[in-house]
Amino acid sequence: MAQIPAFETHGLTRTFGSGGTAVHALRGVDLVVPEGEIAVLLGPSGSGKSTLLNLLGGLDRPSGGRLDFFGRDLAGLDDRALTRYRRDNIGFVFQFYNLMPSLTALENIRLVTEIAKDPIPPEEALQKVGLGDRTHHFPAQLSGGEQQRVAIARAIAKQPRVLFCDEPTGALDSRTGTAVLGVLQRINRETGTTILIVTHAAATAAMAHRVIHFGDGTIRRVEVNPAPAPAEEVVW
Numbered sequence: 545m546a547q548i549p550a551f552e553t554h555g556l557t558r559t560f561g562s563g564g565t566a567v568h569a570l571r572g573v574d575l576v577v578p579e580g581e582i583a584v585l586l587g588p589s590g591s592g593k594s595t596l597l598n599l600l601g602g603l604d605r606p607s608g609g610r611l612d613f614f615g616r617d618l619a620g621l622d623d624r625a626l627t628r629y630r631r632d633n634i635g636f637v638f639q640f641y642n643l644m645p646s647l648t649a650l651e652n653i654r655l656v657t658e659i660a661k662d663p664i665p666p667e668e669a670l671q672k673v674g675l676g677d678r679t680h681h682f683p684a685q686l687s688g689g690e691q692q693r694v695a696i697a698r699a700i701a702k703q704p705r706v707l708f709c710d711e712p713t714g715a716l717d718s719r720t721g722t723a724v725l726g727v728l729q730r731i732n733r734e735t736g737t738t739i740l741i742v743t744h745a746a747a748t749a750a751m752a753h754r755v756i757h758f759g760d761g762t763i764r765r766v767e768v769n770p771a772p773a774p775a776e777e778v779v780w
């Protein structure tokens with residue numbers, strides 16, 4: 545029997561506002577993201593990538609259509625159930641890391657592990673991103689790439705089924721960004737975590753199993769890559 549995908553959407557729409565000023569951010573998205581893949585979303589600014597990520601991550605609700613997570617329709621969940629879905633299943637990594645400046649790397653991760661259902665120890669999460677020797681550093685004592693790796697450690701510490709990365713290398717130079725992508729690829733390979741990356745760095749597509757090209761609120765094209773390149777070869 546075919547495996548149930550991590551995400552499957554049919555005719556997914558999201559409209560902001562109404563009447564003449566309505567913005568149709570998503571205009572009917574049909575998407576499949578199989579479990580265990582790295583999927584990269586590419587598209588011009590304003591094409592709806594972040595809106596889609598917010599819907600898949602349970603941060604926002606669709607205006608219409610179907611949105612399934614392992615066969616379960618998220619559109620029908622009430623606020624509490626959606627919060628639980630997000631807390632139990634999804635890790636988020638953002639462009640500007642969003643670390644608490646007054647807390648050490650370890651303490652930033654503890655904020656998450658203390659409320660997670662089945663977390664790994666914060667120290668182990670930091671080791672997984674190659675920062676086992678930076679546990680007691682504050683964000684200001686870390687480079688941008690290291691701060692992003694702490695943010696990744698925080699996101700994976702609760703062992704999410706899916707990791708969402710919105711412009712994870714957007715604030716980094718190419719070499720540092722490549723190292724961050726290497727960490728994401730290793731996590732995908734070692735734990736089978738499904739990873740969705742939204743990026744303007746088109747070169748990232750080379751390391752993806754699936755590249756989703758977005759334009760004007762719809763999917764223009766999907767490329768399936770049978771042999772993703774090592775992240776170390778991604779340069780932009």
Ligand SMILES: Nc1ncnc2c1ncn2[C@@H]1O[C@H](COP(=O)(O)OP(=O)(O)OP(=O)(O)O)[C@@H](O)[C@H]1O
Nearest residue numbers: 560567568569587588589590591592593594595596
């Ligand atoms: N909360 C909101 N209220 C009104 N309009 C919104 C809202 N969020 C997004 N939009 C609009 O929806 C459209 C899609 O935005 P979205 O942020 O998803 O694009 P994007 O592809 O992620 O862009 P970028 O690459 O610049 O981040 C844009 O026209 C945007 O202005």
